[in-house]
Amino acid sequence: MAEPSPTRTPWDGRSRRAQAGRDGAAGSRAPGTIRCAVCGTESRQSRPRAQPPEQAPDLDLRPGEPLRSTMATWLQQCPHCGYAAPDISRVHPAVAQAVAAAPFRALVNDTSHPALARRFLGWAHVLEESGALHAAAEATLQAAWVADDENQPELASLWRREAVALWRAGPPLDHEQTVRVVDALRRARAWDDAGASARAAAADAPPEAAAQVLALEARLIAARDDGRHSVASALPPPSRRPHVAQRGTPSRPGAPGWWAQLRRWFGGR
Structure with missing residues (x-):
């Protein structure tokens, strides 16, 4: 992929002030605590x-x-x-300013949104500010998953549309990202855009696994079905091999590898 997943920090830089604090207090820090690379606060x-x-x-x-x-x-x-980040002890140099700014404060303090969703939106915001647009898209999609769980379909739809905008604003999409854009548009009930995107993706010679998922997406779009469907609906388990769900998992949620595994296991290289 062109960019890392939001559950992988797309930078190695650290706040000098926070790093100095870590170096000076590492011996006295309580086990299990982490020092925030933005403000230096320690927390479990x-x-x-x-x-x-x-x-x-x-x-x-x-x-x-x-x-x-x-x-x-x-x-x-x-x-x-x-x-908010997968590891708050690490930070891109541009993040401290973004975290202190009004847009970030408004996002994380908006009590009309589920608290967990705000965490993902905050992470998406700092990713976007640092230029990692595809990673920001995935973090925004994860906020939509929280809205799904909280039975807030309008928020889920809004955040899926925002995720699509971020994906499209970044570098050219690969087949995995294109399929996810189609699914996000369908789940957000953006029927015309979803249908056109599915047709364009299917015409772009996708790998076999992606083509099978796109075919299912096209049927769901035609039926105006905005519900959740699993990969198993498009890719039945092959004979004598366990389904994708029984063949392991990425080391971290959302880490690159889901689609590569699907292509490998189902022959769509």
Whole structure:
């Protein structure tokens, strides 16, 4: 892919002030605490546990259970400044200014939105500010997943449309991203755009697995079906081989590899 997934930090730079604080206080820090690279605040943070999915992922590649229900552990968030990231001890040099600015503060403090969704939107915002548009798109899609779980379809639709805009604003899309754009548009009930995008993607000689998913998407769009469907609906398990959901999982949620595994397991290279 052209850009990293939002569950992988797309930078290695660190705040000099926070790094100096870590170097000076590493010996005295309580076990399990992390120092925020933006403001230097120490806090206890959870880390995602490996939860290999036992069910197939959705068409937008949201993983199946039990990994599906661990979203609350995918991002850490500083309790002081609100910075959210897979690892808040790491930060891009441009992020501190973005976190202090009014748009970020408005996002993370908007109590009309689910708290977990705000965490993903905050991460999407700093990714966008640092230029990682495709990663920001995925983080925004993950906020839509939270809205799905909270039974807030209008927010889910809004954030899916925003994810599509971010994907399209970034570098050229690969086949995986194109299929996910089609699914996001369908789930957001943007029927004309979804149909046109599905037809264009199908005409672009996609790999076999992607072509099968696009064919299903086209049928769902024609039926005005905006519901959740799994990859298993488009790619039945081949004989003598377990389904994709029983063949392992990326090391971190949303990490690159879902589509590569689908292509490999189902022969759509």
